[in-house]
Amino acid sequence: MAGTSGLTKVGIVGSGIMGAGIVEVVATAGFDVIVRARTEEGAAAVVAQVTSRLARSVERGRLEQAEADAVIARITHTSHLGDLAGCDLALETVIEDLEVKRRLVGELDEILDPAAVIATNTSTLAVVELAVATSRPDRVCGLHFFNPATAMPLVEVVSPVTVAESTIQLVERFAADCGKETVRVADRAGFVVNALLFPYLNAAIALAERGVASRVDVDRAMRGGCNFPMGPFELLDLIGLDTTLRILETLHRETGDPSSLPHPELRRLVAAGHLGRKTGRGFLEHGS
Ligand SMILES: NC(=O)c1ccc[n+]([C@@H]2O[C@H](COP(=O)([O-])OP(=O)(O)OC[C@H]3O[C@@H](n4cnc5c(N)ncnc54)[C@H](O)[C@@H]3O)[C@@H](O)[C@H]2O)c1
The missing domain is CATH 1.10.1040.10 (N-(1-d-carboxylethyl)-l-norvaline Dehydrogenase; domain 2)
Incomplete structure:
Protein backbone atom coordinates (compact mmCIF):
# COMPACT_ATOMS: atom_id res chain seq x y z
CA MET A 1 0.00 0.00 0.00
CA ALA A 2 1.33 3.46 -0.90
CA GLY A 3 0.36 6.83 0.56
CA THR A 4 -2.89 7.77 2.26
CA SER A 5 -5.50 6.43 -0.16
CA GLY A 6 -5.32 2.81 1.00
CA LEU A 7 -5.07 1.70 -2.62
CA THR A 8 -2.53 -0.97 -3.52
CA LYS A 9 -2.79 -1.88 -7.17
CA VAL A 10 -3.75 0.43 -10.00
CA GLY A 11 -4.65 -0.60 -13.54
CA ILE A 12 -4.04 1.81 -16.42
CA VAL A 13 -5.81 1.03 -19.69
CA GLY A 14 -4.32 2.64 -22.80
CA SER A 15 -0.73 3.02 -23.92
CA GLY A 16 -0.81 6.41 -25.65
CA ILE A 17 0.67 9.73 -24.57
CA MET A 18 -1.39 9.91 -21.39
CA GLY A 19 -1.30 6.22 -20.45
CA ALA A 20 2.50 6.10 -20.57
CA GLY A 21 2.89 9.28 -18.51
CA ILE A 22 0.35 8.25 -15.89
CA VAL A 23 1.94 4.80 -15.47
CA GLU A 24 5.22 6.53 -14.56
CA VAL A 25 3.52 8.93 -12.14
CA VAL A 26 1.61 6.17 -10.34
CA ALA A 27 4.54 3.74 -10.12
CA THR A 28 6.83 6.55 -8.90
CA ALA A 29 4.28 7.25 -6.15
CA GLY A 30 4.82 3.69 -4.90
CA PHE A 31 1.75 1.89 -6.25
CA ASP A 32 1.89 -1.42 -8.10
CA VAL A 33 0.74 -0.66 -11.63
CA ILE A 34 -0.46 -2.87 -14.43
CA VAL A 35 -0.75 -1.29 -17.86
CA ARG A 36 -2.99 -2.82 -20.48
CA ALA A 37 -2.72 -2.13 -24.20
CA ARG A 38 -4.47 -3.91 -27.05
CA THR A 39 -1.22 -5.60 -28.07
CA GLU A 40 1.68 -7.04 -26.06
CA GLU A 41 4.06 -4.79 -28.03
CA GLY A 42 2.03 -1.68 -27.16
CA ALA A 43 2.03 -2.58 -23.47
CA ALA A 44 5.76 -3.42 -23.46
CA ALA A 45 6.47 -0.11 -25.23
CA VAL A 46 5.04 1.80 -22.25
CA VAL A 47 7.46 0.08 -19.89
CA ALA A 48 10.31 0.79 -22.34
CA GLN A 49 9.36 4.50 -22.48
CA VAL A 50 9.23 4.80 -18.71
CA THR A 51 12.55 2.93 -18.41
CA SER A 52 14.29 5.28 -20.82
CA ARG A 53 12.84 8.43 -19.19
CA LEU A 54 14.01 7.22 -15.76
CA ALA A 55 17.44 6.32 -17.20
CA ARG A 56 17.76 9.94 -18.40
CA SER A 57 16.89 11.17 -14.89
CA VAL A 58 19.59 8.88 -13.44
CA GLU A 59 22.13 10.17 -15.99
CA ARG A 60 21.31 13.75 -15.02
CA GLY A 61 21.76 12.95 -11.34
CA ARG A 62 18.10 13.57 -10.50
CA LEU A 63 17.34 9.99 -9.46
CA GLU A 64 19.28 7.11 -7.89
CA GLN A 65 19.59 3.97 -10.01
CA ALA A 66 18.07 1.93 -7.16
CA GLU A 67 14.99 4.17 -7.13
CA ALA A 68 14.59 3.86 -10.90
CA ASP A 69 14.88 0.06 -10.61
CA ALA A 70 12.25 0.03 -7.86
CA VAL A 71 9.80 2.06 -9.98
CA ILE A 72 10.23 -0.26 -12.97
CA ALA A 73 9.84 -3.33 -10.73
CA ARG A 74 6.39 -2.06 -9.69
CA ILE A 75 5.12 -1.99 -13.31
CA THR A 76 3.70 -5.02 -15.11
CA HIS A 77 2.13 -5.04 -18.54
CA THR A 78 -0.48 -7.07 -20.36
CA SER A 79 -2.74 -7.19 -23.39
CA HIS A 80 -5.47 -9.02 -21.40
CA LEU A 81 -7.99 -6.80 -19.67
CA GLY A 82 -8.79 -9.70 -17.30
CA ASP A 83 -5.33 -9.30 -15.74
CA LEU A 84 -6.61 -6.11 -14.07
CA ALA A 85 -8.86 -8.23 -11.82
CA GLY A 86 -6.94 -7.48 -8.60
CA CYS A 87 -6.85 -3.69 -9.03
CA ASP A 88 -8.50 -1.34 -6.50
CA LEU A 89 -8.57 1.43 -9.10
CA ALA A 90 -8.67 1.23 -12.89
CA LEU A 91 -8.05 4.40 -14.91
CA GLU A 92 -8.86 4.34 -18.60
CA THR A 93 -6.80 6.54 -20.96
CA VAL A 94 -7.93 5.30 -24.38
CA ILE A 95 -8.99 7.29 -27.42
CA GLU A 96 -11.50 10.14 -26.82
CA ASP A 97 -14.49 8.20 -28.17
CA LEU A 98 -17.62 7.68 -26.10
CA GLU A 99 -18.56 4.28 -27.53
CA VAL A 100 -15.04 2.88 -27.12
CA LYS A 101 -14.89 4.14 -23.53
CA ARG A 102 -18.41 2.89 -22.69
CA ARG A 103 -17.58 -0.60 -23.89
CA LEU A 104 -14.33 -0.59 -21.99
CA VAL A 105 -15.77 0.52 -18.64
CA GLY A 106 -18.55 -2.07 -19.04
CA GLU A 107 -15.89 -4.77 -19.44
CA LEU A 108 -13.89 -3.41 -16.49
CA ASP A 109 -17.06 -3.50 -14.40
CA GLU A 110 -17.35 -7.24 -14.99
CA ILE A 111 -13.70 -7.92 -14.21
CA LEU A 112 -13.04 -5.76 -11.15
CA ASP A 113 -14.01 -6.38 -7.54
CA PRO A 114 -17.34 -4.60 -6.81
CA ALA A 115 -15.56 -2.26 -4.38
CA ALA A 116 -13.02 -1.07 -6.94
CA VAL A 117 -13.19 2.40 -8.47
CA ILE A 118 -13.25 3.02 -12.23
CA ALA A 119 -11.91 6.38 -13.40
CA THR A 120 -11.64 8.00 -16.80
CA ASN A 121 -9.04 10.44 -18.10
CA THR A 122 -11.51 11.86 -20.63
CA SER A 123 -10.94 15.50 -21.58
CA THR A 124 -14.51 16.39 -22.52
CA LEU A 125 -16.90 13.43 -22.59
CA ALA A 126 -19.77 13.17 -20.10
CA VAL A 127 -18.49 10.96 -17.28
CA VAL A 128 -22.07 10.09 -16.28
CA GLU A 129 -22.45 8.28 -19.63
CA LEU A 130 -19.62 5.98 -18.57
CA ALA A 131 -20.89 5.63 -15.00
CA VAL A 132 -24.26 4.31 -16.14
CA ALA A 133 -22.58 1.73 -18.37
CA THR A 134 -21.47 -0.01 -15.15
CA SER A 135 -23.21 -1.62 -12.17
CA ARG A 136 -21.31 0.77 -9.83
CA PRO A 137 -22.16 4.32 -10.92
CA ASP A 138 -21.34 5.54 -7.40
CA ARG A 139 -17.74 4.41 -7.91
CA VAL A 140 -17.07 5.92 -11.35
CA CYS A 141 -15.54 9.38 -11.73
CA GLY A 142 -13.14 11.44 -13.83
CA LEU A 143 -9.47 11.85 -13.00
CA HIS A 144 -8.21 14.26 -15.60
CA PHE A 145 -4.41 14.31 -15.69
CA PHE A 146 -2.65 16.83 -17.94
CA ASN A 147 0.04 16.37 -20.55
CA PRO A 148 2.85 15.60 -19.80
CA ALA A 149 1.44 13.78 -16.79
CA THR A 150 4.87 13.50 -15.18
CA ALA A 151 5.33 17.29 -15.14
CA MET A 152 1.89 18.89 -14.82
CA PRO A 153 0.82 19.42 -11.20
CA LEU A 154 -2.97 19.44 -11.71
CA VAL A 155 -5.60 16.71 -11.78
CA GLU A 156 -9.23 17.72 -12.30
CA VAL A 157 -11.51 15.44 -10.27
CA VAL A 158 -14.79 15.12 -12.14
CA SER A 159 -17.97 14.33 -10.20
CA PRO A 160 -20.82 12.94 -12.27
CA VAL A 161 -24.23 13.25 -10.63
CA THR A 162 -24.10 9.50 -9.86
CA VAL A 163 -20.85 9.43 -7.84
CA ALA A 164 -20.54 8.95 -4.08
CA GLU A 165 -18.69 11.56 -2.02
CA SER A 166 -16.55 8.73 -0.57
CA THR A 167 -15.30 7.89 -4.10
CA ILE A 168 -14.33 11.51 -4.74
CA GLN A 169 -12.50 11.70 -1.43
CA LEU A 170 -10.67 8.46 -2.21
CA VAL A 171 -9.45 9.60 -5.63
CA GLU A 172 -8.46 12.98 -4.22
CA ARG A 173 -6.24 11.17 -1.69
CA PHE A 174 -4.87 9.03 -4.54
CA ALA A 175 -4.06 12.12 -6.63
CA ALA A 176 -2.34 13.67 -3.61
CA ASP A 177 -0.35 10.45 -3.15
CA CYS A 178 0.75 10.93 -6.79
CA GLY A 179 2.02 14.40 -5.89
CA LYS A 180 -0.80 16.20 -7.72
CA GLU A 181 -3.02 19.07 -6.68
CA THR A 182 -6.71 18.64 -7.39
CA VAL A 183 -9.63 20.82 -8.36
CA ARG A 184 -13.17 19.43 -8.14
CA VAL A 185 -15.10 20.11 -11.32
CA ALA A 186 -18.63 19.46 -12.53
CA ASP A 187 -19.31 16.93 -15.27
CA ARG A 188 -19.52 19.53 -18.07
CA ALA A 189 -17.66 19.36 -21.37
CA GLY A 190 -14.10 20.60 -21.00
CA PHE A 191 -14.38 20.91 -17.19
CA VAL A 192 -12.34 24.05 -16.30
N1 LIG B 1 -3.17 14.35 -25.26
C1 LIG B 1 -3.47 15.14 -24.25
O1 LIG B 1 -2.89 16.23 -24.12
C2 LIG B 1 -4.49 14.73 -23.23
C3 LIG B 1 -4.50 15.39 -21.97
C4 LIG B 1 -5.43 14.97 -21.00
C5 LIG B 1 -6.34 13.97 -21.29
N2 LIG B 1 -6.30 13.36 -22.52
C6 LIG B 1 -7.28 12.28 -22.76
O2 LIG B 1 -6.60 11.05 -22.53
C7 LIG B 1 -7.16 10.04 -23.40
C8 LIG B 1 -6.05 9.45 -24.25
O3 LIG B 1 -5.42 10.49 -24.98
P1 LIG B 1 -3.91 10.32 -25.53
O4 LIG B 1 -3.43 11.69 -25.84
O5 LIG B 1 -3.12 9.44 -24.63
O6 LIG B 1 -4.21 9.58 -26.92
P2 LIG B 1 -3.24 8.71 -27.85
O7 LIG B 1 -3.72 8.88 -29.24
O8 LIG B 1 -1.80 9.00 -27.54
O9 LIG B 1 -3.54 7.21 -27.33
C9 LIG B 1 -4.81 6.63 -27.45
C10 LIG B 1 -4.81 5.21 -26.90
O10 LIG B 1 -6.10 4.65 -27.18
C11 LIG B 1 -5.90 3.39 -27.81
N3 LIG B 1 -7.02 3.14 -28.73
C12 LIG B 1 -7.24 3.71 -29.94
N4 LIG B 1 -8.36 3.22 -30.49
C13 LIG B 1 -8.85 2.33 -29.59
C14 LIG B 1 -9.98 1.47 -29.59
N5 LIG B 1 -10.86 1.46 -30.62
N6 LIG B 1 -10.16 0.66 -28.51
C15 LIG B 1 -9.29 0.69 -27.44
N7 LIG B 1 -8.21 1.47 -27.41
C16 LIG B 1 -8.00 2.28 -28.46
C17 LIG B 1 -4.57 3.50 -28.55
O11 LIG B 1 -4.03 2.24 -28.80
C18 LIG B 1 -3.75 4.30 -27.51
O12 LIG B 1 -3.28 3.42 -26.49
C19 LIG B 1 -8.27 10.72 -24.20
O13 LIG B 1 -9.48 10.53 -23.52
C20 LIG B 1 -7.83 12.20 -24.16
O14 LIG B 1 -8.93 13.07 -24.33
C21 LIG B 1 -5.39 13.70 -23.49
Whole structure:
Protein backbone atom coordinates (compact mmCIF):
# COMPACT_ATOMS: atom_id res chain seq x y z
CA MET A 1 0.00 0.00 0.00
CA ALA A 2 1.33 3.46 -0.90
CA GLY A 3 0.36 6.83 0.56
CA THR A 4 -2.89 7.77 2.26
CA SER A 5 -5.50 6.43 -0.16
CA GLY A 6 -5.32 2.81 1.00
CA LEU A 7 -5.07 1.70 -2.62
CA THR A 8 -2.53 -0.97 -3.52
CA LYS A 9 -2.79 -1.88 -7.17
CA VAL A 10 -3.75 0.43 -10.00
CA GLY A 11 -4.65 -0.60 -13.54
CA ILE A 12 -4.04 1.81 -16.42
CA VAL A 13 -5.81 1.03 -19.69
CA GLY A 14 -4.32 2.64 -22.80
CA SER A 15 -0.73 3.02 -23.92
CA GLY A 16 -0.81 6.41 -25.65
CA ILE A 17 0.67 9.73 -24.57
CA MET A 18 -1.39 9.91 -21.39
CA GLY A 19 -1.30 6.22 -20.45
CA ALA A 20 2.50 6.10 -20.57
CA GLY A 21 2.89 9.28 -18.51
CA ILE A 22 0.35 8.25 -15.89
CA VAL A 23 1.94 4.80 -15.47
CA GLU A 24 5.22 6.53 -14.56
CA VAL A 25 3.52 8.93 -12.14
CA VAL A 26 1.61 6.17 -10.34
CA ALA A 27 4.54 3.74 -10.12
CA THR A 28 6.83 6.55 -8.90
CA ALA A 29 4.28 7.25 -6.15
CA GLY A 30 4.82 3.69 -4.90
CA PHE A 31 1.75 1.89 -6.25
CA ASP A 32 1.89 -1.42 -8.10
CA VAL A 33 0.74 -0.66 -11.63
CA ILE A 34 -0.46 -2.87 -14.43
CA VAL A 35 -0.75 -1.29 -17.86
CA ARG A 36 -2.99 -2.82 -20.48
CA ALA A 37 -2.72 -2.13 -24.20
CA ARG A 38 -4.47 -3.91 -27.05
CA THR A 39 -1.22 -5.60 -28.07
CA GLU A 40 1.68 -7.04 -26.06
CA GLU A 41 4.06 -4.79 -28.03
CA GLY A 42 2.03 -1.68 -27.16
CA ALA A 43 2.03 -2.58 -23.47
CA ALA A 44 5.76 -3.42 -23.46
CA ALA A 45 6.47 -0.11 -25.23
CA VAL A 46 5.04 1.80 -22.25
CA VAL A 47 7.46 0.08 -19.89
CA ALA A 48 10.31 0.79 -22.34
CA GLN A 49 9.36 4.50 -22.48
CA VAL A 50 9.23 4.80 -18.71
CA THR A 51 12.55 2.93 -18.41
CA SER A 52 14.29 5.28 -20.82
CA ARG A 53 12.84 8.43 -19.19
CA LEU A 54 14.01 7.22 -15.76
CA ALA A 55 17.44 6.32 -17.20
CA ARG A 56 17.76 9.94 -18.40
CA SER A 57 16.89 11.17 -14.89
CA VAL A 58 19.59 8.88 -13.44
CA GLU A 59 22.13 10.17 -15.99
CA ARG A 60 21.31 13.75 -15.02
CA GLY A 61 21.76 12.95 -11.34
CA ARG A 62 18.10 13.57 -10.50
CA LEU A 63 17.34 9.99 -9.46
CA GLU A 64 19.28 7.11 -7.89
CA GLN A 65 19.59 3.97 -10.01
CA ALA A 66 18.07 1.93 -7.16
CA GLU A 67 14.99 4.17 -7.13
CA ALA A 68 14.59 3.86 -10.90
CA ASP A 69 14.88 0.06 -10.61
CA ALA A 70 12.25 0.03 -7.86
CA VAL A 71 9.80 2.06 -9.98
CA ILE A 72 10.23 -0.26 -12.97
CA ALA A 73 9.84 -3.33 -10.73
CA ARG A 74 6.39 -2.06 -9.69
CA ILE A 75 5.12 -1.99 -13.31
CA THR A 76 3.70 -5.02 -15.11
CA HIS A 77 2.13 -5.04 -18.54
CA THR A 78 -0.48 -7.07 -20.36
CA SER A 79 -2.74 -7.19 -23.39
CA HIS A 80 -5.47 -9.02 -21.40
CA LEU A 81 -7.99 -6.80 -19.67
CA GLY A 82 -8.79 -9.70 -17.30
CA ASP A 83 -5.33 -9.30 -15.74
CA LEU A 84 -6.61 -6.11 -14.07
CA ALA A 85 -8.86 -8.23 -11.82
CA GLY A 86 -6.94 -7.48 -8.60
CA CYS A 87 -6.85 -3.69 -9.03
CA ASP A 88 -8.50 -1.34 -6.50
CA LEU A 89 -8.57 1.43 -9.10
CA ALA A 90 -8.67 1.23 -12.89
CA LEU A 91 -8.05 4.40 -14.91
CA GLU A 92 -8.86 4.34 -18.60
CA THR A 93 -6.80 6.54 -20.96
CA VAL A 94 -7.93 5.30 -24.38
CA ILE A 95 -8.99 7.29 -27.42
CA GLU A 96 -11.50 10.14 -26.82
CA ASP A 97 -14.49 8.20 -28.17
CA LEU A 98 -17.62 7.68 -26.10
CA GLU A 99 -18.56 4.28 -27.53
CA VAL A 100 -15.04 2.88 -27.12
CA LYS A 101 -14.89 4.14 -23.53
CA ARG A 102 -18.41 2.89 -22.69
CA ARG A 103 -17.58 -0.60 -23.89
CA LEU A 104 -14.33 -0.59 -21.99
CA VAL A 105 -15.77 0.52 -18.64
CA GLY A 106 -18.55 -2.07 -19.04
CA GLU A 107 -15.89 -4.77 -19.44
CA LEU A 108 -13.89 -3.41 -16.49
CA ASP A 109 -17.06 -3.50 -14.40
CA GLU A 110 -17.35 -7.24 -14.99
CA ILE A 111 -13.70 -7.92 -14.21
CA LEU A 112 -13.04 -5.76 -11.15
CA ASP A 113 -14.01 -6.38 -7.54
CA PRO A 114 -17.34 -4.60 -6.81
CA ALA A 115 -15.56 -2.26 -4.38
CA ALA A 116 -13.02 -1.07 -6.94
CA VAL A 117 -13.19 2.40 -8.47
CA ILE A 118 -13.25 3.02 -12.23
CA ALA A 119 -11.91 6.38 -13.40
CA THR A 120 -11.64 8.00 -16.80
CA ASN A 121 -9.04 10.44 -18.10
CA THR A 122 -11.51 11.86 -20.63
CA SER A 123 -10.94 15.50 -21.58
CA THR A 124 -14.51 16.39 -22.52
CA LEU A 125 -16.90 13.43 -22.59
CA ALA A 126 -19.77 13.17 -20.10
CA VAL A 127 -18.49 10.96 -17.28
CA VAL A 128 -22.07 10.09 -16.28
CA GLU A 129 -22.45 8.28 -19.63
CA LEU A 130 -19.62 5.98 -18.57
CA ALA A 131 -20.89 5.63 -15.00
CA VAL A 132 -24.26 4.31 -16.14
CA ALA A 133 -22.58 1.73 -18.37
CA THR A 134 -21.47 -0.01 -15.15
CA SER A 135 -23.21 -1.62 -12.17
CA ARG A 136 -21.31 0.77 -9.83
CA PRO A 137 -22.16 4.32 -10.92
CA ASP A 138 -21.34 5.54 -7.40
CA ARG A 139 -17.74 4.41 -7.91
CA VAL A 140 -17.07 5.92 -11.35
CA CYS A 141 -15.54 9.38 -11.73
CA GLY A 142 -13.14 11.44 -13.83
CA LEU A 143 -9.47 11.85 -13.00
CA HIS A 144 -8.21 14.26 -15.60
CA PHE A 145 -4.41 14.31 -15.69
CA PHE A 146 -2.65 16.83 -17.94
CA ASN A 147 0.04 16.37 -20.55
CA PRO A 148 2.85 15.60 -19.80
CA ALA A 149 1.44 13.78 -16.79
CA THR A 150 4.87 13.50 -15.18
CA ALA A 151 5.33 17.29 -15.14
CA MET A 152 1.89 18.89 -14.82
CA PRO A 153 0.82 19.42 -11.20
CA LEU A 154 -2.97 19.44 -11.71
CA VAL A 155 -5.60 16.71 -11.78
CA GLU A 156 -9.23 17.72 -12.30
CA VAL A 157 -11.51 15.44 -10.27
CA VAL A 158 -14.79 15.12 -12.14
CA SER A 159 -17.97 14.33 -10.20
CA PRO A 160 -20.82 12.94 -12.27
CA VAL A 161 -24.23 13.25 -10.63
CA THR A 162 -24.10 9.50 -9.86
CA VAL A 163 -20.85 9.43 -7.84
CA ALA A 164 -20.54 8.95 -4.08
CA GLU A 165 -18.69 11.56 -2.02
CA SER A 166 -16.55 8.73 -0.57
CA THR A 167 -15.30 7.89 -4.10
CA ILE A 168 -14.33 11.51 -4.74
CA GLN A 169 -12.50 11.70 -1.43
CA LEU A 170 -10.67 8.46 -2.21
CA VAL A 171 -9.45 9.60 -5.63
CA GLU A 172 -8.46 12.98 -4.22
CA ARG A 173 -6.24 11.17 -1.69
CA PHE A 174 -4.87 9.03 -4.54
CA ALA A 175 -4.06 12.12 -6.63
CA ALA A 176 -2.34 13.67 -3.61
CA ASP A 177 -0.35 10.45 -3.15
CA CYS A 178 0.75 10.93 -6.79
CA GLY A 179 2.02 14.40 -5.89
CA LYS A 180 -0.80 16.20 -7.72
CA GLU A 181 -3.02 19.07 -6.68
CA THR A 182 -6.71 18.64 -7.39
CA VAL A 183 -9.63 20.82 -8.36
CA ARG A 184 -13.17 19.43 -8.14
CA VAL A 185 -15.10 20.11 -11.32
CA ALA A 186 -18.63 19.46 -12.53
CA ASP A 187 -19.31 16.93 -15.27
CA ARG A 188 -19.52 19.53 -18.07
CA ALA A 189 -17.66 19.36 -21.37
CA GLY A 190 -14.10 20.60 -21.00
CA PHE A 191 -14.38 20.91 -17.19
CA VAL A 192 -12.34 24.05 -16.30
CA VAL A 193 -9.03 23.90 -18.12
CA ASN A 194 -10.11 22.64 -21.53
CA ALA A 195 -13.28 24.76 -21.61
CA LEU A 196 -10.99 27.80 -21.46
CA LEU A 197 -7.96 26.45 -23.32
CA PHE A 198 -9.41 24.92 -26.49
CA PRO A 199 -11.32 27.97 -27.78
CA TYR A 200 -7.97 29.82 -27.41
CA LEU A 201 -6.11 27.13 -29.39
CA ASN A 202 -8.82 27.19 -32.07
CA ALA A 203 -8.58 31.00 -32.24
CA ALA A 204 -4.80 30.76 -32.70
CA ILE A 205 -5.32 28.55 -35.77
CA ALA A 206 -7.77 31.11 -37.22
CA LEU A 207 -5.37 33.97 -36.49
CA ALA A 208 -2.46 32.33 -38.33
CA GLU A 209 -4.76 31.30 -41.21
CA ARG A 210 -5.84 34.96 -41.56
CA GLY A 211 -2.16 35.78 -42.04
CA VAL A 212 -1.76 37.90 -38.91
CA ALA A 213 1.55 36.13 -38.21
CA SER A 214 3.20 32.82 -39.02
CA ARG A 215 2.58 29.84 -36.69
CA VAL A 216 6.11 30.14 -35.34
CA ASP A 217 5.65 33.85 -34.66
CA VAL A 218 2.26 33.32 -33.01
CA ASP A 219 4.05 30.90 -30.68
CA ARG A 220 6.87 33.40 -30.04
CA ALA A 221 4.33 36.14 -29.38
CA MET A 222 2.42 34.15 -26.76
CA ARG A 223 5.61 32.96 -25.06
CA GLY A 224 7.14 36.42 -24.94
CA GLY A 225 3.97 38.45 -24.49
CA CYS A 226 2.10 36.30 -21.99
CA ASN A 227 5.01 34.40 -20.46
CA PHE A 228 3.35 31.13 -21.50
CA PRO A 229 5.81 28.22 -21.46
CA MET A 230 4.62 27.18 -24.94
CA GLY A 231 2.89 28.83 -27.83
CA PRO A 232 -0.49 27.51 -29.05
CA PHE A 233 0.95 25.58 -32.03
CA GLU A 234 3.59 23.88 -29.89
CA LEU A 235 0.83 22.97 -27.46
CA LEU A 236 -1.56 21.74 -30.18
CA ASP A 237 1.18 19.44 -31.49
CA LEU A 238 1.96 18.19 -27.98
CA ILE A 239 -1.70 17.40 -27.26
CA GLY A 240 -2.25 15.67 -30.62
CA LEU A 241 -4.45 17.09 -33.39
CA ASP A 242 -6.83 14.11 -33.48
CA THR A 243 -7.44 14.49 -29.75
CA THR A 244 -7.82 18.27 -30.19
CA LEU A 245 -10.42 17.78 -32.92
CA ARG A 246 -12.47 15.39 -30.78
CA ILE A 247 -12.30 17.75 -27.80
CA LEU A 248 -13.44 20.77 -29.85
CA GLU A 249 -16.26 18.75 -31.43
CA THR A 250 -17.55 17.70 -28.02
CA LEU A 251 -17.24 21.22 -26.61
CA HIS A 252 -19.10 22.63 -29.61
CA ARG A 253 -21.81 19.96 -29.43
CA GLU A 254 -22.44 20.64 -25.75
CA THR A 255 -22.16 24.44 -25.64
CA GLY A 256 -23.05 25.51 -29.18
CA ASP A 257 -20.40 28.21 -28.75
CA PRO A 258 -18.89 29.10 -32.17
CA SER A 259 -15.48 29.60 -30.53
CA SER A 260 -15.18 25.81 -30.28
CA LEU A 261 -16.26 25.01 -33.85
CA PRO A 262 -13.10 23.22 -35.09
CA HIS A 263 -11.18 25.30 -37.63
CA PRO A 264 -11.13 23.63 -41.10
CA GLU A 265 -7.31 23.67 -41.14
CA LEU A 266 -7.33 21.42 -38.08
CA ARG A 267 -9.65 18.98 -39.88
CA ARG A 268 -7.39 19.00 -42.94
CA LEU A 269 -4.26 18.16 -40.95
CA VAL A 270 -6.04 15.35 -39.11
CA ALA A 271 -7.31 13.97 -42.43
CA ALA A 272 -3.72 14.03 -43.72
CA GLY A 273 -2.51 12.07 -40.67
CA HIS A 274 -0.41 14.99 -39.43
CA LEU A 275 -1.30 14.56 -35.77
CA GLY A 276 1.50 16.48 -34.05
CA ARG A 277 4.56 15.24 -32.16
CA LYS A 278 3.28 11.67 -32.11
CA THR A 279 3.54 11.47 -35.93
CA GLY A 280 6.50 13.87 -36.31
CA ARG A 281 4.41 16.56 -38.00
CA GLY A 282 1.37 18.63 -37.11
CA PHE A 283 1.12 22.39 -37.35
CA LEU A 284 4.92 22.35 -36.98
CA GLU A 285 7.64 19.95 -38.13
CA HIS A 286 9.33 17.88 -35.39
CA GLY A 287 12.74 16.25 -35.66
CA SER A 288 13.02 12.61 -34.58
N1 LIG B 1 -3.17 14.35 -25.26
C1 LIG B 1 -3.47 15.14 -24.25
O1 LIG B 1 -2.89 16.23 -24.12
C2 LIG B 1 -4.49 14.73 -23.23
C3 LIG B 1 -4.50 15.39 -21.97
C4 LIG B 1 -5.43 14.97 -21.00
C5 LIG B 1 -6.34 13.97 -21.29
N2 LIG B 1 -6.30 13.36 -22.52
C6 LIG B 1 -7.28 12.28 -22.76
O2 LIG B 1 -6.60 11.05 -22.53
C7 LIG B 1 -7.16 10.04 -23.40
C8 LIG B 1 -6.05 9.45 -24.25
O3 LIG B 1 -5.42 10.49 -24.98
P1 LIG B 1 -3.91 10.32 -25.53
O4 LIG B 1 -3.43 11.69 -25.84
O5 LIG B 1 -3.12 9.44 -24.63
O6 LIG B 1 -4.21 9.58 -26.92
P2 LIG B 1 -3.24 8.71 -27.85
O7 LIG B 1 -3.72 8.88 -29.24
O8 LIG B 1 -1.80 9.00 -27.54
O9 LIG B 1 -3.54 7.21 -27.33
C9 LIG B 1 -4.81 6.63 -27.45
C10 LIG B 1 -4.81 5.21 -26.90
O10 LIG B 1 -6.10 4.65 -27.18
C11 LIG B 1 -5.90 3.39 -27.81
N3 LIG B 1 -7.02 3.14 -28.73
C12 LIG B 1 -7.24 3.71 -29.94
N4 LIG B 1 -8.36 3.22 -30.49
C13 LIG B 1 -8.85 2.33 -29.59
C14 LIG B 1 -9.98 1.47 -29.59
N5 LIG B 1 -10.86 1.46 -30.62
N6 LIG B 1 -10.16 0.66 -28.51
C15 LIG B 1 -9.29 0.69 -27.44
N7 LIG B 1 -8.21 1.47 -27.41
C16 LIG B 1 -8.00 2.28 -28.46
C17 LIG B 1 -4.57 3.50 -28.55
O11 LIG B 1 -4.03 2.24 -28.80
C18 LIG B 1 -3.75 4.30 -27.51
O12 LIG B 1 -3.28 3.42 -26.49
C19 LIG B 1 -8.27 10.72 -24.20
O13 LIG B 1 -9.48 10.53 -23.52
C20 LIG B 1 -7.83 12.20 -24.16
O14 LIG B 1 -8.93 13.07 -24.33
C21 LIG B 1 -5.39 13.70 -23.49
